[in-house]
Amino acid sequence: xxxxxxxxxxxxxxxxxxxxxxxxxxxxxxxxxxxxxxxxxxxxxxxxxxxxxxxxxxxxxxxxxxxxxxxxxxxxxxxxxxxxxxxxxxxxxxxxxxxxxxxxxxxxxxxxxxxxxxxxxxxxxxxxxxxxxxxxxxxxxxxxxxxxxxxxxxxxxxxxxxxxxxxxxxxxxxxxxxxxxxxxxxxxxxxxxxxxxxxxxxxxxxxxxxxxxxxxxxxxxxxxxxxxxxxxxxxxxxxxxxxxxxxxxxxxxxxxxxxxxxxxxxxxxxxxxxxxxxxxxxxxxxxxxxxxxxxxxxxxxxxxxxxxxxxxxxxxxxxxxxxxxxxxxxxxxxxxxxxxxxxxxxx
Amino acid sequence: xxxxxxxxxxxxxxxxxxxxxxxxxxxxxxxxxxxxxxxxxxxxxxxxxxxxxxxxxxxxxxxxxxxxxxxxxxxxxxxxxxxxxxxxxxxxxxxxxxxxxxxxxxxxxxxxxxxxxxxxxxxxxxxx
Numbered sequence: 001x002x003x004x005x006x007x008x009x010x011x012x013x014x015x016x017x018x019x020x021x022x023x024x025x026x027x028x029x030x031x032x033x034x035x036x037x038x039x040x041x042x043x044x045x046x047x048x049x050x051x052x053x054x055x056x057x058x059x060x061x062x063x064x065x066x067x068x069x070x071x072x073x074x075x076x077x078x079x080x081x082x083x084x085x086x087x088x089x090x091x092x093x094x095x096x097x098x099x100x101x102x103x104x105x106x107x108x109x110x111x112x113x114x115x116x117x118x119x120x121x122x123x124x125x126x127x128x129x130x131x132x133x134x135x136x137x138x139x140x141x142x143x144x145x146x147x148x149x150x151x152x153x154x155x156x157x158x159x160x161x162x163x164x165x166x167x168x169x170x171x172x173x174x175x176x177x178x179x180x181x182x183x184x185x186x187x188x189x190x191x192x193x194x195x196x197x198x199x200x201x202x203x204x205x206x207x208x209x210x211x212x213x214x215x216x217x218x219x220x221x222x223x224x225x226x227x228x229x230x231x232x233x234x235x236x237x238x239x240x241x242x243x244x245x246x247x248x249x250x251x252x253x254x255x256x257x258x259x260x261x262x263x264x265x266x267x268x269x270x271x272x273x274x275x276x277x278x279x280x281x282x283x284x285x286x287x288x289x290x291x292x293x294x295x296x297x298x299x300x301x302x303x304x305x306x307x308x309x310x311x312x313x314x315x316x317x318x319x320x321x322x323x324x325x326x327x328x329x330x331x332x333x334x335x336x337x338x339x340x341x342x343x344x345x346x347x
Numbered sequence: 348x349x350x351x352x353x354x355x356x357x358x359x360x361x362x363x364x365x366x367x368x369x370x371x372x373x374x375x376x377x378x379x380x381x382x383x384x385x386x387x388x389x390x391x392x393x394x395x396x397x398x399x400x401x402x403x404x405x406x407x408x409x410x411x412x413x414x415x416x417x418x419x420x421x422x423x424x425x426x427x428x429x430x431x432x433x434x435x436x437x438x439x440x441x442x443x444x445x446x447x448x449x450x451x452x453x454x455x456x457x458x459x460x461x462x463x464x465x466x467x468x469x470x471x472x473x474x475x
């Protein structure tokens with residue numbers, strides 16, 4: 001167990017590699033109750049939501065959810081989030097545990113500065129536990145518990161229903177692993193029973209409990225950003241390669257800077273790195289080209305699926321093309337790596 | 348968890364097997380268990396000299412990098428290259444197949460600083 005944003009969380013149950021491969025081949029269960037939940041509601045909720053997020057909530061319908069960065073005026077990222085759209089007047093932002101207080105504070109600042117009548121911003125983190133069921137067998141596992149055929153919940157849709165006929169839950173077809181799967185939001189008092197029931201239902205399929213270690217290797221193989229690594233207050237979504245989640249067809253905070261970056265390009269860009277030489281890239285390692293520093297690794301691991309050292313890093317933009325060979329300084333020694341397109345892992 | 352009686356140990360979680368003036372060095376069962384899946388190992392070259400308490404190599408799990416500390420000073424007479432290709436051996440057989448280096452001991456007096464199995468076991472109990 002390790003302390004994580006005020007929570008005690010398991011790094012691993014049986015071993016990072018076994019857990020990782022269980023999710024890729026069967027399914028795994030994650031206790032991600034640490035995630036923060038912030039509800040925004042009221043008559044001007046849609047205007048507020050559109051103003052704080054870079055993606056466009058009007059492109060989805062009630063019952064759908066959407067990924068988006070949340071930016072400041074300078075384009076720096078406050079957090080990245082999944083927004084659940086209940087209806088035009090009610091939204092739930094799922095945010096990183098370590099950023100919940102920061103996002104709340106940011107939302108309240110925006111509310112104060114701009115005129116948003118009848119807007120309610122509420123921290124609901126305490127009333128939601130979250131369990132993620134991820135992997136190709138997830139639909140078969142959840143089927144016996146759910147009051148609806150899981151086929152009816154399409155990717156990035158959610159369902160407010162009952163588990164085991166009595167436990168109220170929000171079930172979305174979302175995740176952070178690149179596999180099919182569901183994220184279940186429920187009353188913390190019900191969470192242990194649902195965890196047990198899913199472990200039981202998943203037994204014939206080879207379900208395994210999954211810790212933070214494999215959560216990180218799974219997301220990194222997919223090239224999904226993790227706040228504090230690929231995203232931060234000093235990194236913009238354009239630099240991080242998240243341009244498709246930034247919609248200039250609407251107004252939002254940070255638009256001016258991001259539109260300029262999208263048009264003119266950025267000095268640095270996020271790239272995927274795969275080792276050619278032996279070694280594992282790690283956050284903080286220097287990236288070099290012909291002996292001069294051109295960037296820094298922000299995430300790195302040994303990929304259990306690819307059995308190779310992989311990582312992400314920011315490099316000066318002329319070096320971002322796939323195929324570019326670079327050096328990563330590992331304990332003072334230059335080890336050869338190549339820029340590769342994301343995701344690293346494809347089925 | 349196993350701590351063979353015929354081995355000596357360090358507080359940095361290495362084990363040492365002394366035969367004449369040659370010490371075979373590896374990491375303990377406790378160390379491999381704490382690291383988790385070992386996926387990479389870096390060892391010195393044959394002929395390199397190692398110094399007590401100084402790093403002589405590196406092991407990496409999926410999540411983290413850890414230094415390997417020399418339990419004794421001396422020169423490296425043999426390196427187990429097999430574990431460089433199969434680092435998982437460190438998890439599977441830390442006291443057997445996954446020995447790391449053999450060192451020709453330069454200062455026999457350093458041997459008295461090593462812990463026996465009981466002392467090491469007591470040390471990790473306290474560390475937990």
